[in-house]
Amino acid sequence: MRLVWSEELPATSIADHFADVTRPAISQHLGVLKEAGLVSERRDGTRRLYRARQDEVRKLLEELDRYWTAGLERLRDASEAAQHATDVEREKGTSDDRART
Amino acid sequence: MTELVREIVIDATPETIWPFLTEPDKHVQWLGTVAEIDPRPGGTYRVKVGDRHQSGGEYVEVVPLEKVVFTFGWDEPNHPIPAGSTTVEISLHPEGTKTRVRLVHRGLPADAIDDHGHGWAHYLERLATVGEGGDAGPDVAPDQ
Numbered sequence: 001m002r003l004v005w006s007e008e009l010p011a012t013s014i015a016d017h018f019a020d021v022t023r024p025a026i027s028q029h030l031g032v033l034k035e036a037g038l039v040s041e042r043r044d045g046t047r048r049l050y051r052a053r054q055d056e057v058r059k060l061l062e063e064l065d066r067y068w069t070a071g072l073e074r075l076r077d078a079s080e081a082a083q084h085a086t087d088v089e090r091e092k093g094t095s096d097d098r099a100r101t
Numbered sequence: 102m103t104e105l106v107r108e109i110v111i112d113a114t115p116e117t118i119w120p121f122l123t124e125p126d127k128h129v130q131w132l133g134t135v136a137e138i139d140p141r142p143g144g145t146y147r148v149k150v151g152d153r154h155q156s157g158g159e160y161v162e163v164v165p166l167e168k169v170v171f172t173f174g175w176d177e178p179n180h181p182i183p184a185g186s187t188t189v190e191i192s193l194h195p196e197g198t199k200t201r202v203r204l205v206h207r208g209l210p211a212d213a214i215d216d217h218g219h220g221w222a223h224y225l226e227r228l229a230t231v232g233e234g235g236d237a238g239p240d241v242a243p244d245q
Contacts, residue, residue: 036181038210060181065105067150068204072109075121075132075202082121083113099198 004039008051105206115166115193115200122169122191146171157184168192172204180212 001057015026030050033039037056042049111118121127128136133148133156140146144160158172169191174184187208194201 023169025203033181033210035179037179038181056181057210061105064182064206064209065107067107067108068206071132071205072107075118076109076111078127078130079113079118081123083117086117 004050005052005054008042008049010044010047012047014050031062105209106206107204109202110196111202113200113201114198115195118193118200118202119166123163140169140192146173147176148183155184157187158189161188 003009003017011023011027011030014030015021015023018026030039030041034041034050038053038060040048040053042051110206121131123138123140125136128138128148133150134152135147135149137145137147137159140160140163142160142162144163146156146158146160148156150156155176156173157176158174160169160171162168163172171189172185172187173189174180174182174186176184187206190203190205190206192203192205194203
């Protein structure tokens with residue numbers, strides 16, 4: 001993603017950056033990213049050029065951020081309600097003890 | 102490596118918060134409509150959100166009252182974050198009578214964003230503002 005973030009590159013130059021990874025594996029990775037909508041592919045003669053779809057990546061992260069932020073806020077509300085119930089219960093217990101003595 | 106970090110301070114003890122992370126019926130009170138969770142290493146993490154979005158992964162580490170770590174993604178064809186492809190860590194840090202809950206989401210397909218100075222810095226600044234009791238105002242996406 002970093003390689004194709006701000007420039008369009010052919011699959012061959014992307015593969016050159018990964019000495020340990022085979023060409024078919026690189027093509028497969030690019031295919032997955034393309035399917036997922038995170039990179040775009042353009043044909044120029046026999047070459048295929050790839051570029052990151054920055055807006056799609058950002059959109060994905062913003063959605064995820066909203067997902068966790070909203071989740072944590074709900075976790076806070078639910079936990080505080082449970083804590084309050086526990087505290088009330090405990091206080092009632094103490095005052096009952098006091099009433100008995 | 103890009104990380105999504107979110108924190109929230111809760112006026113409750115870790116003992117009170119912990120069941121919300123580990124018990125299905127309590128989990129759905131804050132996240133998901135169906136929670137199929139087995140919080141032990143290798144156990145299932147499947148939380149359905151709304152009526153169709155299915156998240157999935159498995160637990161990696163569970164330390165009672167301290168933290169849960171699980172892999173996370175979406176069980177949908179061609180989703181950019183497939184089930185189990187990223188890792189989420191939720192940890193509890195007692196602060197007096199309150200607890201700071203920290204969520205770190207790692208392994209996101211977003212390394213490039215940090216390289217270019219956009220993205221999370223914006224949200225961390227907002228977090229610092231609200232964390233200190235201030236008002237970060239409505240969220241507007243960072244300039245591109």
